[in-house]
Every structure is written in C-alpha cells, then in structure tokens.
Amino acid sequence: MERFFRLKELGTNVRTEIMAGLTTFMTMAYILAVNPMILTPAGLSWEGVFLATALAAGIFTIAMGLFVNFPVALAPGMGLNAYFASVVIASQATGKPISASMALTAVFISGIIFIILTVTQVRQMLITAVPDSLKHAITVGIGLFIAIIGLKNSGLMTIVVDSFTDIPQKSFAAVSGPETVIVLGSFHNAEVIFTIVAIALIAILMVLRVPGAILFGILGTTVLAIATGHVNVSEALEGKTWVPNFGELNVWHFDFAGVFEVGLITVILTFTFVELFDTFGTLVGTANRAGVMKDPEKGKKKVGKAMFVDAIGVSGGAVLGTSTVTAYVESSAGIAQGGRSGLTAVTTGICFLLAVFLSPLVALVPGSATAAALIIVGVLMMQSVKEIDFSDMVYAIPAFLTLALMPFTYSIANGISFGIVSYVLLAAVSNLFGKGKYKIHWLMWILAILILGRYIFLGGE
Numbered sequence: 001m002e003r004f005f006r007l008k009e010l011g012t013n014v015r016t017e018i019m020a021g022l023t024t025f026m027t028m029a030y031i032l033a034v035n036p037m038i039l040t041p042a043g044l045s046w047e048g049v050f051l052a053t054a055l056a057a058g059i060f061t062i063a064m065g066l067f068v069n070f071p072v073a074l075a076p077g078m079g080l081n082a083y084f085a086s087v088v089i090a091s092q093a094t095g096k097p098i099s100a101s102m103a104l105t106a107v108f109i110s111g112i113i114f115i116i117l118t119v120t121q122v123r124q125m126l127i128t129a130v131p132d133s134l135k136h137a138i139t140v141g142i143g144l145f146i147a148i149i150g151l152k153n154s155g156l157m158t159i160v161v162d163s164f165t166d167i168p169q170k171s172f173a174a175v176s177g178p179e180t181v182i183v184l185g186s187f188h189n190a191e192v193i194f195t196i197v198a199i200a201l202i203a204i205l206m207v208l209r210v211p212g213a214i215l216f217g218i219l220g221t222t223v224l225a226i227a228t229g230h231v232n233v234s235e236a237l238e239g240k241t242w243v244p245n246f247g248e249l250n251v252w253h254f255d256f257a258g259v260f261e262v263g264l265i266t267v268i269l270t271f272t273f274v275e276l277f278d279t280f281g282t283l284v285g286t287a288n289r290a291g292v293m294k295d296p297e298k299g300k301k302k303v304g305k306a307m308f309v310d311a312i313g314v315s316g317g318a319v320l321g322t323s324t325v326t327a328y329v330e331s332s333a334g335i336a337q338g339g340r341s342g343l344t345a346v347t348t349g350i351c352f353l354l355a356v357f358l359s360p361l362v363a364l365v366p367g368s369a370t371a372a373a374l375i376i377v378g379v380l381m382m383q384s385v386k387e388i389d390f391s392d393m394v395y396a397i398p399a400f401l402t403l404a405l406m407p408f409t410y411s412i413a414n415g416i417s418f419g420i421v422s423y424v425l426l427a428a429v430s431n432l433f434g435k436g437k438y439k440i441h442w443l444m445w446i447l448a449i450l451i452l453g454r455y456i457f458l459g460g461e
Contacts, residue, residue, distance in 0.1 A: 005069055005341040012340045017071075019212040020339025021347020024073050026218045027333040027373045028348070029365060030153075031057070031075045032355055038081045039323060042088040043100040047248040051356060052076075052322035055249075058352035060313035060325055065345030068305040071335055072286050073348040074313050077326035078149075080274060084323040087267055096262045101255040104318045106264045108254060110271040111315025111324075117276075118311045122443075124304040126280050129441035134419050135284055135293075136387040137399035141406035141415045142285040142329050143381025148407040150374030153367055154195035155185040190230055191368050194221060198372030206376070214337050214373050221369035231366050240360040250321030273454055275324055277413040279310050281406075282327040289381060290335045329412070333373055336380045394430050394438055398423035417451045424448040 007013055036049040057075035064070055084103050091098035117123050130138075151157035160183050185192045202217030210216065225231040259268075283303050284293075293299035310327050317325030334344050385403075390396040402419030406412050424444050430436030 001343070005065075005343045007341055007343070010340040012338060014343065016211070016338040017341055017343035018347050019215055020071065020334035020337040020344040022351065023212070023215040023218075023337045023373070024071075024328075024331050024334030024339065024344065024348045025351035026215060026365065027330040027370050027377070028057070028073060028075055028328055029351075029355070030367065030370055031078070032352075032359065033363070034078070035076050035081055035322065038085050039100075042085040042103065044250060044321065045248050047245055048250050048321055050359070051244055051246060051249050052317070052320040054352050054356045054359075056313065056317040056320050056322055056325050058349045058355075060309060060316060060349075061345050061352060062349030063312075064306060064309045064327075065342030065347075065349060067342075068302060068309055069342035070287075070292070070302055070306050071290055071339035071341060071344035072283065072306060072331040073328050073334070073345055074310060074325050075328055075352070076317060076322045077275070077278065077324050077328075080271065080278075080326065081323040083270065083274075091262075098262055098264065098267075099255060099258065100250075101253045102258045102262060102264060103267070103323075104250070104321065105254040105256055105259045106268045107271055107324050108315050108318035109259070109268050110275065111311060111313075111318060113268075113272050114275065114311035114314055115308070118304070118308045121304070123276070123280070123307045123311075124300060125441075125443050126447075127284065127300045127303055129443040129447075130284075130420070131395065131423060131439075133388050133395035133399045134402055134416075134423060135288065136384045137402040137419060138281045138412075138416060139285040139288045139381055139384040140388075141403035142281060142332070142412060143378045143384075144403060144407040145410075145412060145415075146329050146332060146374045146381065147378025148410070150195075150371040150378070153374075154371035155189050155192045156195055156371075156375075158183055158185045191366075194225055194230055194366060194368035195372050195375075197221060197224065198369050199375055202372055202376050212337065214333055214376060217376075218365065218369040218373055221372065222365050225366045225368070226364065230368075231364055233364065236363045237360045240363055242357060242360065244356045244359075252319055253321050254318075269454075271324060273450075274411075274413045275314065275326055277416045279307065279327050281412040281416050282329050282331070283307065283310070285329070285381070286327070286331050286335055288384060289332055290340055330374065330377075332381055333377045336377050394423070394426045394436060397426060417455070420444060421448045421451050 032053055035053045036046045039049045040046050053076055061073040064072055088098050088100055088103050160181050198217055198221040201220050202214055205213035205217055283306050287293050287299055287303050292302055313325040388399045398419045401422050402415045405418050406415030424440055427438035427440050431438055
C-alpha cells in the first residue's frame with residue numbers, strides 16, 4: 001500500500017491518510033441528505049437520488065485515488081443540483097416542460113464536452129494561463145467559500161431583511177430596502193451553540209497538535225449532541241433502512257429526443273461553464289494546499305489527470321441518476337488533516353459506498369459538527385493570502401475580486417470569472433499605456449471573451 005500510493009515520498013503514512021479520508025467524508029456526508037431533498041421536487045425519487053449520490057461519490061472518488069493518487073473527493077455539486085431542479089420546476093409553467101430525464105441528459109452531454117476539453121488539453125492549459133496571484137486568490141477564496149457554507153448551515157450567520165416589498169418564500173429577489181445585512185445568529189438556537197462548541201473543541205485539539213483533530217472534533221460533538229438530546233436518535237433514524245433498494249436507481253434515465261425538441265442548449269452550456277471553473281478552482285486550490293504544485297510540471301500533470309476523472313464523473317453521475325458530479329471543496333478538510341495521497345480519496349470513497357448500507361448512522365451526525373469543520377478549514381486555507389502581491393494593483397484587484405466574490409455571491413465560478421476579466425483588462429491597459437510588462441496568455445483572452453458573453457447572454461445563471 002505504501003509503495004502503490006507513494007506514501008513515504010509524499011511525507012505521509014497509512015494512519016494519517018485514513019484519518020484524512022474519514023475527515024473528508026464526515027465534512028461531505030451532508031450531501032447524502034441534501035441532494036435527495038433538492039432533486040426530489042424535480043421528479044426523482046428520494047431513495048433513487050440517495051443511492052445515486054452515494055454510489056457516484058464512492059465510485060469516482062475511489063477512481064480519483066487509484067488512478068490519480070490525489071486526495072480529492074467527488075460528489076454531486078451543490079449549486080448545480082439546485083440549478084438542475086430549478087430548470088425542471090420552472091419549466092412546468094411554460095408550454096414546453098422539461099422532465100428530469102431531459103435534465104439528466106443535459107448533464108450527460110456536458111460531461112462528454114468536458115471529456116473532449118480534457119483530452120484536448122484545453123482544461124489543463126488553464127493551469128499555465130492563470131497568473132500565480134489568481135491561483136493563490138482562488139485558494140483563499142475557496143477557503144472563505146467553505147467557511148461561509150459552514151456559517152450559513154450552522155445558523156451562526158443569518159440575514160436580516162427589511163424590505164419595501166414582500167418577498168415570497170424560497171425565491172430569489174433583488175432586495176431594495178433600508179436595511180439588508182448579514183448578522184450573527186441567535187444564541188437561543190441550539191444549532192448555533194453546538195457549532196460554537198464544535199469549533200472550540202476542534203480548535204483546542206489543533207492547538208494541542210492532536211492528530212485527527214477535525215475528525216475527533218466532529219465525533220466528539222456528535223456524542224455530545226446525542227447525550228444532551230440535541231440529536232434525537234429515533235427521529236434521525238426514522239424512515240432509514242439498512243438494506244438499500246437498488247431498483248429505485250434511475251440508471252440511464254435519458255431523453256435525448258426531448259433535449260433537442262425543447263432546446264436545452266443554454267442549459268447544457270450553463271452546466272458546462274459553471275462546472276469548468278468550479279472544478280478548476282477546487283482542484284487548483286486543493287492542489288496548492290496539498291503541496292502538489294510545488295513542482296509545477298508534476299502538479300500540472302496530476303491536476304490534468306484529476307480533471308479527466310472529474311469529466312468522466314459528470315457523465316457517470318448522470319448515468320446513475322444524479323446531477324453534476326464534481327470535485328469537492330470539502331476535500332480540503334482531509335488535506336488539512338494531513339491527507340496527501342490517493343489513499344485519502346479511496347478511504348472517503350469506501351465510506352460513501354458503505355453509506356449505502358449504513359445511512360442510519362450517517363443521519364446521526366449533526367449539521368453543527370460538519371459546519372464547524374468547514375469553518376476551521378477556512379482558517380487553514382487563508383494561509384495562501386500571504387503569497388498575493390497586494391502592492392501591485394494589476395494583481396491585487398483581480399485577486400481581491402476573486403476571493404471576495406466567491407463567498408459573497410456563493411459561487412466559485414463567479415469569483416474566478418471576475419478575476420480573469422479584471423486581470424486581462426488591467427494587464428492590457430498597463431502594457432499599452434503604462435510601463436507594465438504583464439504576461440497575458442492567449443487562453444486568458446479567450447476566457448475573458450467567453451465570460452463576458454456568458455454574463456451578457458445568460459445573465460447571472
């Protein structure tokens with residue numbers, strides 16, 4: 001095992017890798033419950049989506065570990081699953097409703113596009129094309145993005161809205177009012193209290209340099225939550241079964257004729273565009289954190305292989321019956337725990353496969369425990385901010401837009417998009433009218449044009 005995963009060469013060991021893999025799984029396990037909740041209204045069964053989520057995450061995460069030797073896990077992506085559901089639900093009000101099978105077909109086609117882009121090395125060129133300042137900003141931005149997920153899910157962060165008009169529940173609206181602010185959550189909320197306790201527990205263990213601090217913090221918080229009644233065991237296990245019904249899986253649930261009849265080209269392009277930058281940001285950010293990019297050439301090859309597995313995962317997940325499968329930013333939790341090899345990913349993948357049979361146990365872990373882990377990971381990923389040259393505005397402004405827009409627009413793709421466009425603009429202006437000699441890779445020009453086109457014609461979708 002040590003020889004296959006090159007553990008000594010990577011400065012790690014079996015125990016560390018397994019602990020890191022378990023940590024990554026614990027911070028990602030929420031997707032097993034959240035994904036079915038999001039996709040069920042789109043016409044897919046809860047059990048079918050749950051099984052597809054666990055199987056897709058398990059199979060393609062193990063593939064990442066075995067074929068790339070990279071400590072990154074994959075699962076159906078948040079945001080893209082919501083877009084998937086919104087496309088289907090919103091279409092019901094039109095004359096040409098879109099079925100879940102059509103949406104799954106769109107995801108499958110976007111995966112084929114990714115495979116082509118990866119094989120032709122287009123995706124890999126991004127690693128060379130993007131300036132180092134933006135790469136580090138992506139790492140920091142993802143850290144903030146992870147932290148805000150934890151803050152939001154825990155209730156530590158909430159939004160106070162005082163609007164002139166009523167806002168329908170579960171809707172998106174441009175709020176115009178005297179006060180719309182992000183505030184601290186209520187300390188009367190038990191979830192908030194347990195999150196603070198979990199943060200303190202993990203932080204103390206990390207300060208004391210206890211191996212597996214994040215994992216033990218999650219487990220400790222879970223035990224405390226059960227002991228104090230915060231987690232009701234009977235309620236958490238209600239409706240959960242130890243024996244999965246694989247007959248519920250929506251395997252190859254496609255409708256190619258329907259896709260072209262309804263015209264889902266825009267949907268396919270949106271899936272492709274968002275996944276392109278989400279995956280790039282996640283892989284570069286986690287690669288930097290894992291030290292993979294210390295050797296640029298080897299790092300580029302490894303990330304390229306990871307992109308290929310990710311591309312196959314997109315189409316493979318659709319075949320199993322779930323929305324876009326992508327590399328997960330929560331992988332940083334395992335990397336922060338010391339994970340450096342594919343053994344971390346294999347461990348995480350096995351946990352997802354076991355979750356098919358052990359879903360009742362997964363249901364016992366409170367959201368406050370995983371939320372705290374994500375917040376702590378945000379702290380760790382902030383370390384890359386010192387590598388950004390904020391004294392040079394050509395680098396500073398794009399870097400700031402990148403790391404600020406990721407959490408505040410709740411999109412990795414938005415942050416990267418604004419960073420690329422602003423860098424191309426400022427570097428070009430400096431080269432033409434100033435004394436700057438900034439390198440602008442030809443691919444950056446193409447990306448900037450595509451990004452502008454995307455926001456002009458597709459808006460914020």
